[in-house]
Amino acid sequence: MTRMLVLALLGLVAVIAGCTTNPDGTQQVNRTAVGAGVGAVVGGIVGNRIDQGDRIVGTAVGAAVGAAAGGAIGNAFDVQEAEFKEQLAAERAANAVEVERVRDDLLKLTLDSEVSFDFDSARVTPAFEPTLVKLADVLKKHDRNRITIVGHTDSVGPEAYNEDLSLRRAEAVRAELISQGVPAEDLIALGKGESQPRATNETEAGRQLNRRVEILIQPETA
Numbered sequence: 484m485t486r487m488l489v490l491a492l493l494g495l496v497a498v499i500a501g502c503t504t505n506p507d508g509t510q511q512v513n514r515t516a517v518g519a520g521v522g523a524v525v526g527g528i529v530g531n532r533i534d535q536g537d538r539i540v541g542t543a544v545g546a547a548v549g550a551a552a553g554g555a556i557g558n559a560f561d562v563q564e565a566e567f568k569e570q571l572a573a574e575r576a577a578n579a580v581e582v583e584r585v586r587d588d589l590l591k592l593t594l595d596s597e598v599s600f601d602f603d604s605a606r607v608t609p610a611f612e613p614t615l616v617k618l619a620d621v622l623k624k625h626d627r628n629r630i631t632i633v634g635h636t637d638s639v640g641p642e643a644y645n646e647d648l649s650l651r652r653a654e655a656v657r658a659e660l661i662s663q664g665v666p667a668e669d670l671i672a673l674g675k676g677e678s679q680p681r682a683t684n685e686t687e688a689g690r691q692l693n694r695r696v697e698i699l700i701q702p703e704t705a
Contacts, residue, residue, distance in 0.1 A: 559702065563625050564590055570617045580614065589701050592618065596636075596652065596694035605651035607659055615656065618698070619663035631671045631699040632656050637690035638677040650674025656696050 567582045567590070574580035581593040599611040607615065622628065634649030634656075653672040661667045682689035 559625060559627075560584070560588065560590060563621065563700070566621045566624070567592065567618070570621055571614065574614050579611075585699075589699065592698040592700070594656070594696040594698070595691075596696060597691055599656075599696065600652055603648070605648060605655050607655050612659065615659045616663055619660050619665050622660065622665050622669075622700075623663075626666070626669070627703045628669060629671075629701045629703055630660075630665070630669050631673060631701075632660075633697045633699065634672075634674045634676075635679055635681075635693060635695050635697065636677050637693040638680070638684040639690065642677060646674050646676030646678075648674075649676045652696055656698070 564582065564584050568575065571580045571582060571592075575582065577598075579595050579598045581591075583591045583593070585591050594611075594614075599607060599614075601608060622630065632653045634651070634653035636645040636649045638645070650672065651674070653674055657667075657670045657672040660670060677684070677693070680689075680693045681695075682692040684690050684693060
């Protein structure tokens with residue numbers, strides 16, 4: 484069996500293993516299984532390079548290692564996503580926080596600036612602080628993450644001012660998380676101002692959606 488055939492079979496396994504059939508006949512992706520399958524493919528490539536003397540053995544060993552690593556990442560993020568949704572259930576119901584699985588290795592939490600900050604302010608409102616406490620509690624349980632906090636604004640006002648405001652808001656959220664015990668070295672704050680709207684700035688409803696802070700959570704690669 485050639486190396487390319489082995490890897491092709493591993494890729495097929497990744498797709499099959501990652502899909503389950505719901506009772507209604509629809510297909511659902513199992514993120515943990517996909518993570519394991521993709522890890523197997525990558526691990527197979529690594530294993531093949533490691534064992535040039537016996538390529539099939541090397542591919543199989545690498546696949547096993549890669550599958551374990553990929554499955555662990557997928558499972559860890561499944562758990563984190565469920566915990567965020569559980570802990571922030573009230574905030575999600577009030578549309579104050581969104582929890583989204585962007586891809587297998589990326590979670591995005593979106594904080595509505597209307598409830599987390601006063602108008603034209605970078606100070607977290609006292610009413611929103613308990614939400615950040617709950618968020619920090621989950622982050623501390625899963626401490627092998629890289630966390631990027633990104634501030635966004637609407638397009639009202641000077642562009643430079645909006646960029647500065649968005650950065651100060653991201654830094655304020657970072658400071659709150661650090662005060663709750665999340666390691667400072669795991670947290671990066673960025674300000675994107677008005678440059679990445681997710682809705683039109685022509686309406687108040689759209690501008691409200693654009694005023695937000697996003698928390699992007701990824702596994703550490705090192």
